[in-house]
Amino acid sequence: AQSVTQLDSHVSVSEGTPVLLRCNYSSSYSPSLFWYVQHPNKGLQLLLKYTSAATLVKGINGFEAEFKKSETSFHLTKPSAHMSDAAEYFCVVSDRDSSASKIIFGSGTRLSIRP
């Protein structure tokens, strides 16, 4: 069965410092993994996705994530936080090969940026 766990419900960093949002997943098959961002009163926007190609995935706005199968992790990072990065971030797992495949969202991590 698929599942996804976002290890931190809230992360606070200072502007200009690195960001790390942690995500662990469970999947019986070959998963696809995504990170979405949700700004207040706006729709979900895709940051990046992993679909069995390169394990280090680069996304928009300087974000990247590394797929680590041995650790079943897909952590999101950014070298230098910007005030505009403050938002809710969701890690998503989906798998294509299961007959009961669905898309599973994590519970979200709220990222706050201190000036």
Added chain:
Amino acid sequence: DAGVTQSPTHLIKTRGQQVTLRCSPKSGHDTVSWYQQALGQGPQFIFQYYEEEERQRGNFPDRFSGHQFPNYSSELNVNALLLGDSALYLCASSLSLAEFRNEQFFGPGTRLTVL
């Protein structure tokens, strides 16, 4: 391209009533998925429509039903509303049912309040 649009943006209903939410997918997309996002939680998958048929369903009761029209737009219907149905309802569109590796594009959502 207008992207994914949803209507209405806000809705207030009372317990026991029925509600219909509408979604128009991004131009060229043929698959529509619906999600329920309760306050402070990640989106929960309700169901997905492709070729006017429900092809995948999450753990939601039969009170939740939907429809997809020949132009790929979709409706979500909820009967016998409960207080717990209060949430943000998100519609997402994508290309092709089978490819869960494809990015989903999300609309801004409909905020449903049940009193």
